[in-house]
Amino acid sequence: GENVEQHPSTxxxxxxxxxxxxxxxxxxxxxxxxxxxxxxxxxxxxIIDIRSxxxxxxxxxxxxxxxxxxxxxxxxxxxxQPEDSxxxxxxxxxxxxxxxxGTGTRLLVSP
Amino acid sequence: xxxxxxxxSRVICKSGTSVKIECRSLDFQATTMFWYRQFxxxxxxxxxxxxxxxxxxxxxxxxxxKFLINHASLTLSTLTVTSAHPEDSSFYICSAESGTSGGxxxxxxxxxxxxxxx
Numbered sequence: 660g661e662n663v664e665q666h667p668s669t670x671x672x673x674x675x676x677x678x679x680x681x682x683x684x685x686x687x688x689x690x691x692x693x694x695x696x697x698x699x700x701x702x703x704x705x706i707i708d709i710r711s712x713x714x715x716x717x718x719x720x721x722x723x724x725x726x727x728x729x730x731x732x733x734x735x736x737x738x739x740q741p742e743d744s745x746x747x748x749x750x751x752x753x754x755x756x757x758x759x760x761g762t763g764t765r766l767l768v769s770p
Numbered sequence: 771x772x773x774x775x776x777x778x779s780r781v782i783c784k785s786g787t788s789v790k791i792e793c794r795s796l797d798f799q800a801t802t803m804f805w806y807r808q809f810x811x812x813x814x815x816x817x818x819x820x821x822x823x824x825x826x827x828x829x830x831x832x833x834x835x836k837f838l839i840n841h842a843s844l845t846l847s848t849l850t851v852t853s854a855h856p857e858d859s860s861f862y863i864c865s866a867e868s869g870t871s872g873g874x875x876x877x878x879x880x881x882x883x884x885x886x887x888x
Binding site: 700703704705758761762 | 812
């Protein structure tokens with residue numbers, strides 16, 4: 660089955676810096692890669708996703724890149740703000756199959 | 771759009787009792803719903819996949835007789851934790867798949883239910 664690894668587990672940056680979180684997946688058939696932001700005690704919120712037919716997608720300060728050959732994808736947050744502090748999860752799935760989540764990255768943005 | 775609700779948000783029960791958690795898709799029909807469990811500072815672990823009108827598919831290591839799942843309609847799935855024990859205390863989150871994303875798994879999460887078993 661699919662296995663998703665995520666690094667780093669924690670990431671501390673200064674406000675205004677960029678943050679990068681990386682994930683690798685094992686199943687080459689996976690074709691959907693969402694990223695979720697979860698604040699303490701709350702539901703995961705989809706912040707951006709990418710399909711396997713696209714190499715990069717950007718939405719304002721957030722971007723995701725996908726390297727299908729290497730089977731890894733990354734989340735890039737630019738100009739970080741304190742409100743970006745949360746736990747971020749990557750996930751992978753194939754079609755209407757279950758999402759397999761990474762282990763999460765705790766991002767702390769210091770003012 | 772794509773709102774998923776969960777009830778209750780918090781529940782405290784005594785060891786040995788059963789607890790039912792409801793997951794509803796409010797503005798769309800969900801042929802598939804998923805149930806996750808999340809322990810503190812850990813990732814979401816899929817417990818089971820629930821399809822309307824059929825038996826749920828449980829992940830390896832999840833006891834189907836302990837975690838009863840019913841998906842009676844396209845907008846409602848329930849998870850019943852039977853004979854709860856303190857180790858069942860966790861954050862339970864459901865998600866629903868709208869099935870409108872070109873065949874890909876865009877899931878919408880409920881707000882979660884924090885279960886505490888005393």
